[in-house]
Amino acid sequence: MDIFGSFALLLGLGAAVYAFGGGIAGIVTRRPLLTKTARNAGIAVFGLVTLAVATIEFAFFTDDFSLAYVAEHSNRALPLYYKFSALWAGQEGSLLFWTWLLSIYAFFALFLNRKKHPELMPYVGVTLAGVQIFFLTLNNFVVSPFKVLGGMDAAGAMHVARLSDGSGLNPLLQYYEMVIHPPILYLGYTGFTVPFAFAMAALLGRYPGEKWIHLTRRWTMVAWGFQSVGILLGAHWAYAVLGWGGYWAWDPVENAALLPWITGTAFLHSVMMQEKRGMMKVWNVWLVFVTFMLCILGTSLTRTGIVSSVHAFAESSIGGWFFTFLGIILLVCLAAWFKNRDYLRSDNQLDSLVSRESSFLFNNLILLAACFAVLWGTLFPVISEAVTGAKISVGPPFFNKVNVPIALFLLLLTGVGPLLAWRKTSLDTLKRNFLWPAVAGVIAGLVAAVLGLGDFYPLVCLILSVFVTLTISAEFYRGARVIAGRDGTNLLSAIGELTMRNTRRYGGYVVHFAIVLIFIGITGSAFNRDVQKEMNVGDTLSIGPYTILCQNLDEPSTSNYTSQRATLEVFYKGKSQMLLYPEHRVYTASQVPETEVAIESTAVRDLYVVYAGASPETGKPVIHAYLNPLVKWIWFGGIVLILGTVLAMLPNRSAALVLRPASEKAWGESVSPQTAPATGPILRREGHD
Amino acid sequence: MKAQKKFLVGSAIIVATLLGLAYVGYTQSKTYYHTISELATLPGPEQHQRMRVSGNVKNGSIVHREGRIDFVLEEQGKALSVSYVGSDPLPDTFKDGAQALVEGRLQPDGAFTAEQVQAKCASKYEASPTGAPIQQSQPGQSMNPSSASSGKS
Numbered sequence: 001m002d003i004f005g006s007f008a009l010l011l012g013l014g015a016a017v018y019a020f021g022g023g024i025a026g027i028v029t030r031r032p033l034l035t036k037t038a039r040n041a042g043i044a045v046f047g048l049v050t051l052a053v054a055t056i057e058f059a060f061f062t063d064d065f066s067l068a069y070v071a072e073h074s075n076r077a078l079p080l081y082y083k084f085s086a087l088w089a090g091q092e093g094s095l096l097f098w099t100w101l102l103s104i105y106a107f108f109a110l111f112l113n114r115k116k117h118p119e120l121m122p123y124v125g126v127t128l129a130g131v132q133i134f135f136l137t138l139n140n141f142v143v144s145p146f147k148v149l150g151g152m153d154a155a156g157a158m159h160v161a162r163l164s165d166g167s168g169l170n171p172l173l174q175y176y177e178m179v180i181h182p183p184i185l186y187l188g189y190t191g192f193t194v195p196f197a198f199a200m201a202a203l204l205g206r207y208p209g210e211k212w213i214h215l216t217r218r219w220t221m222v223a224w225g226f227q228s229v230g231i232l233l234g235a236h237w238a239y240a241v242l243g244w245g246g247y248w249a250w251d252p253v254e255n256a257a258l259l260p261w262i263t264g265t266a267f268l269h270s271v272m273m274q275e276k277r278g279m280m281k282v283w284n285v286w287l288v289f290v291t292f293m294l295c296i297l298g299t300s301l302t303r304t305g306i307v308s309s310v311h312a313f314a315e316s317s318i319g320g321w322f323f324t325f326l327g328i329i330l331l332v333c334l335a336a337w338f339k340n341r342d343y344l345r346s347d348n349q350l351d352s353l354v355s356r357e358s359s360f361l362f363n364n365l366i367l368l369a370a371c372f373a374v375l376w377g378t379l380f381p382v383i384s385e386a387v388t389g390a391k392i393s394v395g396p397p398f399f400n401k402v403n404v405p406i407a408l409f410l411l412l413l414t415g416v417g418p419l420l421a422w423r424k425t426s427l428d429t430l431k432r433n434f435l436w437p438a439v440a441g442v443i444a445g446l447v448a449a450v451l452g453l454g455d456f457y458p459l460v461c462l463i464l465s466v467f468v469t470l471t472i473s474a475e476f477y478r479g480a481r482v483i484a485g486r487d488g489t490n491l492l493s494a495i496g497e498l499t500m501r502n503t504r505r506y507g508g509y510v511v512h513f514a515i516v517l518i519f520i521g522i523t524g525s526a527f528n529r530d531v532q533k534e535m536n537v538g539d540t541l542s543i544g545p546y547t548i549l550c551q552n553l554d555e556p557s558t559s560n561y562t563s564q565r566a567t568l569e570v571f572y573k574g575k576s577q578m579l580l581y582p583e584h585r586v587y588t589a590s591q592v593p594e595t596e597v598a599i600e601s602t603a604v605r606d607l608y609v610v611y612a613g614a615s616p617e618t619g620k621p622v623i624h625a626y627l628n629p630l631v632k633w634i635w636f637g638g639i640v641l642i643l644g645t646v647l648a649m650l651p652n653r654s655a656a657l658v659l660r661p662a663s664e665k666a667w668g669e670s671v672s673p674q675t676a677p678a679t680g681p682i683l684r685r686e687g688h689d
Numbered sequence: 690m691k692a693q694k695k696f697l698v699g700s701a702i703i704v705a706t707l708l709g710l711a712y713v714g715y716t717q718s719k720t721y722y723h724t725i726s727e728l729a730t731l732p733g734p735e736q737h738q739r740m741r742v743s744g745n746v747k748n749g750s751i752v753h754r755e756g757r758i759d760f761v762l763e764e765q766g767k768a769l770s771v772s773y774v775g776s777d778p779l780p781d782t783f784k785d786g787a788q789a790l791v792e793g794r795l796q797p798d799g800a801f802t803a804e805q806v807q808a809k810c811a812s813k814y815e816a817s818p819t820g821a822p823i824q825q826s827q828p829g830q831s832m833n834p835s836s837a838s839s840g841k842s
Contacts, residue, residue: 353695365700369707376711381722391722393741394715401714402707409703593782613779 002067002146005055009096009146012048012103013136015041019129027122035122039110042125045132046107049100056093056145060086065163068147069093075168077560085179086169091303091318092145094182098299099135101183102190106132109194109219120212123201131193134325142318171561171587171594177237185230185257189295191223192260195267196292199285203336206343210278213271218649220268220288225645227261232518232638243595243610245530245626247634250399255378256298259371263291266367273360276422278347282337283364285344289333294371296326301378352424359417366406373402408460411519414512415468418505419475433471441467453527461523465516472509472516500653507648514644517637524605524630532612534620535566544627546607547571551579553621561585561594566611566621570600582611582623605629720792725767728795736795742769743790746808751785762789762801770800783808 019042026035056069060083065071073089074082088097106128113121139145150160172178195216202212234257239247248254267287273280300322337344350357376383377394384392419433445463453459476495484494499506533541535550542548552567565583569576583596600607608626615622721740723731728742744762751760758773771791773779783789783806791803 350692350696352692353699355692358692358696361696362699362703366703366707369704373707373711393720393722395718395720397718398711398714401710401717405710406707593780 002055002059002148005052005059006140006144006146008048008051008055009136009140009144012045012052012099013133013140015044015048016129016132016136019045020126020133023122023126023129027126038129039114039121039125042110042129042132043107045129045136046103049096049103049136052139052146053087053096053100056096057084057087060084063166065166066148066150066160067145068149069145071149071163071166073166073169075166078169081179082169082174085173085182088182088186089169089173092139092143092147094186094303095135095143096139096145097183098186098190099132099139101186102128102132102135102193105190105194105219109197113215117215119205120198120201120207120215123205124197127197127200128193131197134321138318138321142321168587171585171592172241175237175241177233177240181230181233181237184226184233188223188225188227188230188257189260189299191219191226192264192288192291192295194219195223195288199288200333200336203285203340203343206340210274213275213284217271220264220271221645221649224261224264224268225642227257227264228641228645229638231257231261232634232641236635239631240597240599241595243597243612245528245608245610245624245628246525247631250374250377250396252378253302255374255399256301259375259378260291260294260298262367262371262374263287263294266364266371267291269360270364273357277357279349279357281344281346282341285337286333287364289329289337293326293329293333294375296322296329300326354420354425354430356417356420356422356425359413359420363410363413363417366409370403370406373406374399404457407519408457408464411461411464411468411516414515415464415471418508418512419471433474434467437467437470437474440470441465455526458523458526461519465520468516469513472513475509476506497653499647500650503650503652504648507644507646507650510644510647511641512644514637514641517633517640521630521633521635521637524628524633527629528626530624530626532622532624534615534618535623536620541623541625543607543625544605545573546625546627547574548580548609548623548625550623556583559588561587564611564621565596566623568598568609568623570607580607580609582609584611584613601632603630603632606631725762725764725769728769728799731795739792739794741790741792742801743788744769746783746785746787746789748785751783762791771803772800773803773806775804775806779806780808 019038022034022038022041026032026038056067058064059067059070060074061080063070063074063076065074069090069092070086073086073093078086087093109128110121110125113124148160149163198212198216198219201207231254234254235247238244238249267284270280270287271284274284300319303318303322350361352358377398381391381393384390415437416434421429441463444466445459448462449459453462476498477491479498480491480494483489483497484491487494487497489497499510529543531541531543533539535541537550537553540547540549547570549569549571550566551569553565554567555562555564557563563583563585565581568580568582570578570580578600580598580600581596582598585594585596586592587594595610598609600609606626606628608628610624610626612622612624614620719739721735721738723740723742725742725744728736742762744764747761747763747768751758756774758779760771760773762769762771773791774793787808789806789808791801791807792805793801793803795801
């Protein structure tokens, strides 16, 4: 089996090399046949890598413990879905998985455009193949997942060993979100390769106009959506499984995922400047270059552990490969830009400080500042060691000090930006759009201040959240009222109609609203409380409106793990509400401990209870209870974010093709048969708009 | 041109503010990494900085006392006595032989007072029954280490 898989991987590398070399030769010699074979080789990479992935999955499902990777990350008793997800439980499999997802994206990018954009696609194919060559080289020669267990005997002959059982999957990864979180985050990381390839292609091929931006908009949104959801799922997993009461710690691995998300967000916004006004061309090209480089950097930070203090125990050999690759990308980007910099001349200049353009500029400025701060803070141990010789790390206070004001300023722009006019906004427009939301926000802030929620940042966040929510709602209301008035429909279906007519704009608003929800949830952490107490049966603990009574302590151990568990009765304002069962397990096979957190989650607050272990002094069990307000808003915001992103990717429903009452004949007759197909009211256009 | 100038001024103000905040955050949270052998050779002022030290927990050295937990970290033959004074129970991964990272300050007597302890099992999955060295990856590299701390993260 291992030979079959290795061979598929090797052929995959060969196909990628051909797609790269043949693609370049095709561009230089202008031979269509050569270009076509190179493209087909690029498509074939997908099939070959898929075979390799299928091979290793087959080994997992058939418990083939002669493969080192399978033996390390699986065992016979492992449930099937975890055997499936064990593919990305370790270094070798994760990198193969990366390559595979990239090959899926490349497949779709090449296949869907096989008959389109003949001047652009050869360059796209070459760029994609270049990236694939790097990862396939790693998969084949550096961290192959197809290594077999075995060794050389005294006579020098190789022996393959087959273990009777594997060492099992890390219990921390045995959680349903761990089946979906890594693929989704990886789909984000790999997805940014496609816009990168298109940007590189447009620059190298001097492709006229802003068309590459139209072509890549949905690709960027797909990658951005996956990255967002991947980050949120990771935060939720940390919250629900690790049992430390929080979801974000500015850990290097978290930061690594955040960095391309930040620049990707900046890119999604600043391309509008180029589409509508022909500005910021150099900036956009570099934003997408940087986003891609941050994806590679993020992957290398996650995979090599060069920064994180604790992870640094497991230093791996592939860091050098990644940094060489990053250096090559940077050089290629610089060269491509320098050679074609005249192609990127701006058509327009900034007209007014109060305009859509300037709101985008500020948006980009502070997103980049946030990115730089996070990058700097993450790499600071490395930088400081290189410069001064002393390894210095910075902690959450550094990240929070810089990023909280940035986040709040962004929140303000979320509400203000989309409603500013291009070029210049008049005072009247400002007043009409923003006066009442601003007044309402300030009133909400004053009420909260009087009620004693007096911290500065939470108050600002409250004011801005109210303000942004109201400006967004007003936008929906104004547009929907016009449609409802004209068509005689009710306001709710008019809102649906409005959204479907301009999915990009209103989907964007929905995403903005999701950001408001997430910010509200994060702000809740300013009011977190926690209590830790030794508890025996009959003891109580009070936190906020809750009183917790210890009903029982037992040890529901199984053959798989030994466990200690508390049965806690929770009283809310004196009334018995529910039982919680925080538990503490140690897995027998691996001796890995795991916390089973008991969470009672409501829209207002989470009661988060951890069986923290035995007290060092008395041996009595220690219960750690956290009261985390508003956490649920973050996860809910994530769902709204998915909805908004999907909405923004849908094609617009053509305004001329609205379902109307049959009585309005005059309107129906004026529409030509070509634009009003009899099959349905929704006209779906091919390709990207 | 005027609008561009205004934008540049606005940007400069924002960037300057952020730089100031970054500096404050940096001074509040900067932590030095040192190896145990480096500790003895540190110049005076640097001994009082907040720092992180890593090492392996010496077998049998963990002693629970009133209000603190004492243990000894070893690295390359050097040892460091540590007192953990945080309020959180120590992570389960913290046991004899575990790799641990402590954060806190060095005391004048040469012992270390830790407010945070992170620990990781030394050899979770490093079983190589055939004797052949297996290229190890750390499963769960992408996760937070188990940790205990006195403050909030």
